[in-house]
Each structure stands twice: as structure tokens, then as C-alpha cells.
Amino acid sequence: MNETKSDPNKKFTFSIQSNSCYSKDLNSYKFMRSCEYKIEQTIIEKALESKDGYHFEPSLTKSDIDDYMYLQRAKNCDVDVVVAICLQNRYTSNDVYVVEFYWPATESEISKSFTPRIFNDLKHMEKKFVTVKDVDAVEINGVNVQIFPNGDPEIVRANKEEPSKATQRELRSKVWGHFDSFEEDEKQVAKCKHCPKVLTGSSKSGTTHLNNHSKVCPGKKKQNQESQLILPVDTNEGSLRFDKKRSHMDLAKMMIKLQCPLDMAEQETFKNFVKGLQPMFEFQSKDILSYIHRIYDEEKEKLQLYFDKLASKFNLTVSLLKNNSGKTIYCCLISHFIDDGWELKRKILALKILEHINDTKALGEIIRRLVLEWNISNKVCSITVDNSFLNDSMVDQIKEICLSDQGSVSSDHWFISFTLLEDGFREMDGILFKLRKSIEYVTETRHGKLKFQEAVDQVKLQGGKLWDDLSFRLESDFDILDSALRSREIFCKLEQIDDNFKLNPTMEEWENAVALQSCLKCFDDIKGTQCLPVSLYLPKLCDTYKKFLQLEKSSHSFVKLMKRKFDRYWSLCNLALAVASVLDPRLKFKIVELSYRVIYGHDSKMRLNMFHKVLRDVYYEYASEAKNLTSSASVLDDFNCSTIGLGNDSILDSLSKFASASNFNEEASWKLELELYLDEPLLPMDGAFFDILGWWCDKSQRFPILAKMAQDFLAIPVSISTSCSNISAMINNPAYSTLNPESMEALVCSENWLETPKESKP
Numbered sequence: 001m002n003e004t005k006s007d008p009n010k011k012f013t014f015s016i017q018s019n020s021c022y023s024k025d026l027n028s029y030k031f032m033r034s035c036e037y038k039i040e041q042t043i044i045e046k047a048l049e050s051k052d053g054y055h056f057e058p059s060l061t062k063s064d065i066d067d068y069m070y071l072q073r074a075k076n077c078d079v080d081v082v083v084a085i086c087l088q089n090r091y092t093s094n095d096v097y098v099v100e101f102y103w104p105a106t107e108s109e110i111s112k113s114f115t116p117r118i119f120n121d122l123k124h125m126e127k128k129f130v131t132v133k134d135v136d137a138v139e140i141n142g143v144n145v146q147i148f149p150n151g152d153p154e155i156v157r158a159n160k161e162e163p164s165k166a167t168q169r170e171l172r173s174k175v176w177g178h179f180d181s182f183e184e185d186e187k188q189v190a191k192c193k194h195c196p197k198v199l200t201g202s203s204k205s206g207t208t209h210l211n212n213h214s215k216v217c218p219g220k221k222k223q224n225q226e227s228q229l230i231l232p233v234d235t236n237e238g239s240l241r242f243d244k245k246r247s248h249m250d251l252a253k254m255m256i257k258l259q260c261p262l263d264m265a266e267q268e269t270f271k272n273f274v275k276g277l278q279p280m281f282e283f284q285s286k287d288i289l290s291y292i293h294r295i296y297d298e299e300k301e302k303l304q305l306y307f308d309k310l311a312s313k314f315n316l317t318v319s320l321l322k323n324n325s326g327k328t329i330y331c332c333l334i335s336h337f338i339d340d341g342w343e344l345k346r347k348i349l350a351l352k353i354l355e356h357i358n359d360t361k362a363l364g365e366i367i368r369r370l371v372l373e374w375n376i377s378n379k380v381c382s383i384t385v386d387n388s389f390l391n392d393s394m395v396d397q398i399k400e401i402c403l404s405d406q407g408s409v410s411s412d413h414w415f416i417s418f419t420l421l422e423d424g425f426r427e428m429d430g431i432l433f434k435l436r437k438s439i440e441y442v443t444e445t446r447h448g449k450l451k452f453q454e455a456v457d458q459v460k461l462q463g464g465k466l467w468d469d470l471s472f473r474l475e476s477d478f479d480i481l482d483s484a485l486r487s488r489e490i491f492c493k494l495e496q497i498d499d500n501f502k503l504n505p506t507m508e509e510w511e512n513a514v515a516l517q518s519c520l521k522c523f524d525d526i527k528g529t530q531c532l533p534v535s536l537y538l539p540k541l542c543d544t545y546k547k548f549l550q551l552e553k554s555s556h557s558f559v560k561l562m563k564r565k566f567d568r569y570w571s572l573c574n575l576a577l578a579v580a581s582v583l584d585p586r587l588k589f590k591i592v593e594l595s596y597r598v599i600y601g602h603d604s605k606m607r608l609n610m611f612h613k614v615l616r617d618v619y620y621e622y623a624s625e626a627k628n629l630t631s632s633a634s635v636l637d638d639f640n641c642s643t644i645g646l647g648n649d650s651i652l653d654s655l656s657k658f659a660s661a662s663n664f665n666e667e668a669s670w671k672l673e674l675e676l677y678l679d680e681p682l683l684p685m686d687g688a689f690f691d692i693l694g695w696w697c698d699k700s701q702r703f704p705i706l707a708k709m710a711q712d713f714l715a716i717p718v719s720i721s722t723s724c725s726n727i728s729a730m731i732n733n734p735a736y737s738t739l740n741p742e743s744m745e746a747l748v749c750s751e752n753w754l755e756t757p758k759e760s761k762p
Contacts, residue, residue: 031077194219364401535584
């Protein structure tokens, strides 16, 4: 709504709702734009008061219009002829719309013939929102408005005669508002305005039969139902005006958030559903992509402004994803951070196409460019690479590009890679293939099912393991390994009784599978666990390392290989994870001491001193007062690793015993904020839920520097698979298979950026 003009005497309101110019002439366009700011009322008044439902003005310059500016604009723009046509809202009878058409003076004669044709076309158009209502005269907001009735314009003008005084008295009954009275075959008749019914209109017949018909008229009932439709409320303007653009955007956001098929708006069931709610709503599926890109642009701009104001740093994860065909490779960059309200957040920054999966230079350039684009080069805490498709040397190359002088992040950022779990499976591809095919044989072939059941029965008769669950899980390699090992005895029996079963692993392969399963059980608490705090990841890794030390005594080559890769992984991430563990008030520096003793043995003292220096450097960096702070005696220097016995206890169990037996010395002398924090007793680990972010939020006033460190380090992700599961599902969704890379990125990012609407409280 650009401008509103009101006349208090006539009580009606004029407002511009939309403009359209179909002329290549620049003057016509200028005239249309000028009308947005000042609406000429005389033409509109004449149209509303016209008995024909429209007004034709053959010459503006010769008319009685006294608006000099309006006439001057019309003259300058070579506009002289105008026709104004009235239309009425089908749902709210108080709204009348006036459509105006303008022509230059040279087209005056042509416009005369066009006017009734245009009006007739509007009258016979598909009536979804507005219509030429079949009413002789209605009062709208205090104005007596004549509406053009159905029929040819010339014929109607002939029938529009002033009723006699006797007829006016006869029409005083309210029921006549629903009937048209006219003479037919020299008889007075009354035609229902809501249906084709024609009744006698003689004054001698009275109005009882008209009232009876009005009560049961099907057309009137239908119109009453339509008039009761509730239009969407525009809460910003406090009106009941149907906002088409807002409704389109709301639908697009719903389709993005719920991952609906992009052609949903064309499905008949959806059309019928929406039509019942709002008949005026229309949406073309071909427009959905333009709305998705618009939402993407708007949400990206809002997110960039939000990032600029955010106090915390960002922990970035880089993942490579393939679609089902394996032909398209995506590089996904995700930021993990703790916001100012101490809530852990995850935002996708980009989803880019990678031409070749081994092109580390291109991958490093993508990371560098995106960090600069989002203006976070000075706010990166860590970069984590999911190297499922990359070897160690490729990860090193990417790290070199990101941390080089030409890169986008400084060299003091942490660089981590995750894929320890998958590496073990790569060495077992042969046995996993056999196990998968064995399971498929007994689950997908009729002969295999019968023979497998026979093997189950024989194992039971021979006193073997009872088998009551014949279900197999094939969702992941770990599931295949677990299902097959539970059925090992039956598969061995199946090999004896079924000559067609040729896929049973050898005894050596079964033993390798048992060893691998034992090794991988250590990862159960880590694999895909989003709720595991990063502060607890270090002791979990140490327990895994202890398991490796036990399995390394075996002759399984893959165990040694996994141990070697574990050492590589540990070298990349242990410092960042150790800092995060120190910032857990239940663990602090003691958990690092215990963990390093397990990992480094006799070298643990030297490694602890190195970490102590790293921890101090990080603290000084966050304090931004490194030159002014002086070192003081620290509890970190006085710890004797030999005083703690580990035995067979887990790292966390050993820590609990130490915490319960410790007697911390509270010194009143001035200490660094870090030392004051470390000197306080450990909080108990009683198994109850501990809100570590809530704890630091409460302590942020007492330990402001450490709270800032916690806000950054506690956001380091410990699992990439969970973050990417939804993204992988979207890029492999058949409904999105035709999207180009830009549209796929807009869809995936928008789904992540759009906030889920909160339920309104009653």
C-alpha cells in the first residue's frame, strides 16, 4: 500500500495495490509510476457511481477534473483516454476494486470499442477472487454503488430504468435484496440472485414464497460458506488481508525444512487441501527454485551479520560426500560454535562441487576462499578434516595450504583429521564382502532360507548355541560384522549341509573378524555420538589405546596397521582434546596426566611438560596480556606420575579414586586465573548428567579468560558422521536429483539455516 486517500463525507478509501505497464513507451511507464504517489479520485468516483459498473472518459484534458498536476502529468506522458472498471471481492462484500486503463489521445476511437469488450472479458473470467457481482445496487462503506449485472452491456443499459415509486415500496422487504425483479412475457417475476430459480414477483403474491426459497437456496448456502472462510491474518499490519507473497515464502520455507518434493504444489491432494483453506492461494512448482535461492540469499546475509557480532571462535569441519551414483563429489564446510547464550550450534557454510576427489589443491583453495568469504579468518579455532576419501599425505597438503602465508588462517590453529574407525574396515574388505554375501544368501534366496533354518535346527539338536533371532542388519559394515559373528556357528554348519554355499569364511578369516570386532567395540561410545562432550573424548581414546596394546600382541596385521594410524591421529588431535579436557571441572589437568602415562609411558613426564607449556601459551593468548603476566609456582609442576597406580582400571575410574583421596592446598596468595581454577577440587563424576556449558556460563564472571577458552574448545566436534548424515540424505534424495550444484547448495544450506518455528504458548 503506497498511499491512502479518504473522503470523510463519502466514507470510502482508495489504495494502490499493484501497477502494470504493458507499453514500450517510457512516458506511459512514468505516468503509471507517478500515480503511485497521488491517486486521482474523480475518475474512480464516476466509476463507482456509474450504473454500468464502469466509466469511460474520452478526454482527460476536456473533462471536469480540477487536479492540475494530474492533468499535467497526463499531458506530458501523452495520456488522454481512460476507462475505470469496478470489480467486487467475492469473500468480503465491503471491498470494491477499480481497474483503470489509459490510452494516448490518438487511440480515442479504438478505446471506445475496446471498453465494453474489456469489461465483458472481466465479467466472464474465472471467478476466484473478484467478480462482477449480480446486484442492482449495494451500499459499500456508505456509498451507493451500481454494479454491472450479467448480460451484454448494451442490453443492460436498456433495462436499467428508474423504478416507479410503487415498485420501490414493493421492494422494501429485506428479502428483495436476494432477488431481481423484472417483467417477462408481460408478467412480473423475481429471479434469485444466488441460483437460476425464477418465482412470481407480483405484488399480489406477497413475499412468503420468496422467504421460503431464500431459506433453502443452495446457491445462497454455498456463498455463506465461502464468506465464512478465514483469511490468513497479516500480523504485521493487523488486518485480514491475504498476503500472497508471504504465503508463497511460507510454503517454500516449509518445503525446505520438511524436505518435501519440489513438485508438491502440483499434486492434486495438496491443491485440494490448500483450496479448502484458502481458495485464493495459487502456486506454481516452477517458481519454487527462485524462492529457494531468495531464501538462501536472505538467510546467508543474516547469518553473516550474526557471525560478525559473535564473540566466540569457530571450529570448522570439512567433509567429502558422494551422491548415490558416485559421479558427483561435494565438499561441505560446517562451522561449530557456542553462541553467546552458551548453546552449541552447527551451521553449514557451503556445499561445493569438487571435480576430482584427489585434487587437494582445489580442496584447500575451497576452504581458503570460504573462510575469507565469511570473514572468519581471525576467528578459526580448529579445522577438522574427514579423510574417508583422503590419505595422510593428502591431508598434510590441505593443512599446508590452509596454514600457509597465502592461506586464510594463521598457523596457531589446530588441524585434526577423523577416520580411525573406517580405516580398520578398509583392511577387512575381503572378509566383509564374504560376510555380506553370506547374509544375502540366507535372507534373499528361498533355498538359502530353508537351508539356514535347517542348520539352526541341527545346531540346537547338537547342544550348540540357541538361535532365536534370525534377523540380520546390513545398514553398516559394523552391523554386518556383528550379525555374522553371532551366526558363526550356524554358518559353519550351513557349509557342511549345503553344497551351494561357497562363501563361508575360512577359520583364519573368522578369527580376524573376531579380533576386529573386539577392537571396534572400543569405539561404541564414540562412533556417531553427538552428545559425547569433547572433554570426555581424551580418556575414551586412551582406553582404546590400551585395547590396542593388548591386541597388538596377536599376529593380526590389520591391528598393527590400525595402531599405526591411531598414532598418526593422536599426534594431530591430542593437544586440542587435552585442552578441552582441562576445561572440564570434573577432569582438569589430572586426566591429562593419567592419559599421557598410558600413551607415553616413561616419556609421560616430558610430554606433560610440553603440554603444560602449550596450555600456558593458549591461556596467555586468550588473556591478551602475555607480556604483563608473570609466572608463579604452579600445581602443574609438582605432580608425580608414579604416585598413581592405573592397574586395569579405566582412565576415568583411576581419576575418581585420585579425586576422592586428594587434599588440595588452598593458597591465599595471588595466582593466575588458570592456576586458581586448577587448584580447586574436582567436581564428582557420579554418573549424573552434567551441563558443562551451563557450568561455564555461571562461572564466566569469576573465570572470564578460561570461560572464553571453554567457549571455543568445547565446541570442537568429536564426530563428523552425525553432522553429515542429513546432508548426505538430501544430496541422495531422488526428488532433488535434477538440481544443479548451485540449487543443491541453496537447498541444503537453507534447510540448516532456517529456524524451526516454536510452538506458540496458549
